[in-house]
Amino acid sequence: MAATSKQLDPSTLKAFENAAAGHDGVLSDPSGELIIKPCTGTEAEFYQQTLQDYPDFAALMPAFMGILQLGAPAQAADITAVNEFVENNQAQKDKQLHGSKIATESAIVLENLEHGFSKPNVLDLKLGARLYADGTAPEKAERLDKVASETTTGSLNFRIAGMKVWNGQSFDTYDKFYGRKFNADNVKDGFATFFSGLTTGLRKDEAAELLETIEAEVAKARNALERLESRMYSASILIVYEGDTAALENLMGGVPKTPRLQETAPTLGEVQQSEDEEEAEDEDEPPMAYQIKMIDFAHATWTPGHGKDENVIMGLKNIEKQMDLLITRLTG
Numbered sequence: 001m002a003a004t005s006k007q008l009d010p011s012t013l014k015a016f017e018n019a020a021a022g023h024d025g026v027l028s029d030p031s032g033e034l035i036i037k038p039c040t041g042t043e044a045e046f047y048q049q050t051l052q053d054y055p056d057f058a059a060l061m062p063a064f065m066g067i068l069q070l071g072a073p074a075q076a077a078d079i080t081a082v083n084e085f086v087e088n089n090q091a092q093k094d095k096q097l098h099g100s101k102i103a104t105e106s107a108i109v110l111e112n113l114e115h116g117f118s119k120p121n122v123l124d125l126k127l128g129a130r131l132y133a134d135g136t137a138p139e140k141a142e143r144l145d146k147v148a149s150e151t152t153t154g155s156l157n158f159r160i161a162g163m164k165v166w167n168g169q170s171f172d173t174y175d176k177f178y179g180r181k182f183n184a185d186n187v188k189d190g191f192a193t194f195f196s197g198l199t200t201g202l203r204k205d206e207a208a209e210l211l212e213t214i215e216a217e218v219a220k221a222r223n224a225l226e227r228l229e230s231r232m233y234s235a236s237i238l239i240v241y242e243g244d245t246a247a248l249e250n251l252m253g254g255v256p257k258t259p260r261l262q263e264t265a266p267t268l269g270e271v272q273q274s275e276d277e278e279e280a281e282d283e284d285e286p287p288m289a290y291q292i293k294m295i296d297f298a299h300a301t302w303t304p305g306h307g308k309d310e311n312v313i314m315g316l317k318n319i320e321k322q323m324d325l326l327i328t329r330l331t332g
Contacts, residue, residue: 033115036107046297060294065109111293119166119243123194124236126161127315131234133299155184159327166243191322192201201245207251208331215323217292222316230309241290251289
């Protein structure tokens with residue numbers, strides 16, 4: 001599917017209040033399809049380089065639309081420069097944004113991974129035992145090392161950075177301090193809380209199927225990183241699933257048509273479908289039951305010749321183990 005034109009009017013942007021974790025200052029467009037995230041030049045460059053040089057990994061990230069200059073109302077023409085609305089991974093692979101320049105170190109425009117869900121349950125898992133790159137100020141490195149030593153960041157190479165869970169009436173929100181209380185032995189309780197809606201809204205076999213599918217998506221990200229050379233300090237993997245039990249039951253009640261349901265292996269090098277085939281599938285695509293994407297690349301770089309990122313890969317492996325525990329408890 002070709003990209004369509006979508007212009008942003010800065011006067012209509014609003015605060016994005018649905019994030020499970022992250023920094024303040026994130027904005028959303030009126031439709032809720034896009035988020036505008038203040039960023040460093042490094043993160044903007046990482047998105048552009050990944051889109052151009054690592055398109056298979058770009059499919060594991062939120063769709064990247066471009067760069068947006070904020071805080072300059074006198075230059076409204078510049079703000080509408082983000083006019084390529086990338087709607088799917090094929091458009092990314094076609095390098096629709098190839099050659100686009102970073103006009104400012106202000107904001108990146110991304111797809112909102114919560115859009116399209118009725119009640120999105122969101123889990124942000126911060127990856128890596130080391131959360132800072134070389135050259136970080138000593139006092140900041142010391143602070144991050146202390147957090148790592150006292151949390152599952154140090155023991156499991158990941159920690160729960162935040163989450164929100166629909167309880168049937170409202171969202172229960174769990175901030176970064178919630179995730180810091182867990183250790184390697186009891187972090188499974190945090191996963192159980194996040195996925196509790198599955199056991200109330202689905203049959204056991206349906207819940208197990210969705211958990212296995214989510215685990216396969218985490219494995220796909222790990223498999224990709226095992227084939228590439230990068231360093232991604234303080235990156236996260238974001239897990240979203242439908243929290244509305246009626247909507248979820250409807251989605252899982254027949255043959256699930258969720259994204260990439262049967263993919264349990266890396267997709268690097270796979271033959272891509274034609275645009276016509278993808279368009280035909282997209283027309284019949286039901287609401288999504290889940291989304292899993294890698295996010296937060298302020299301290300991420302591609303590092304050819306320096307080997308794979310064991311710091312992040314180990315975190316993903318341990319997340320897969322937590323998913324295995326959930327599935328075993330559900331089906332055992």
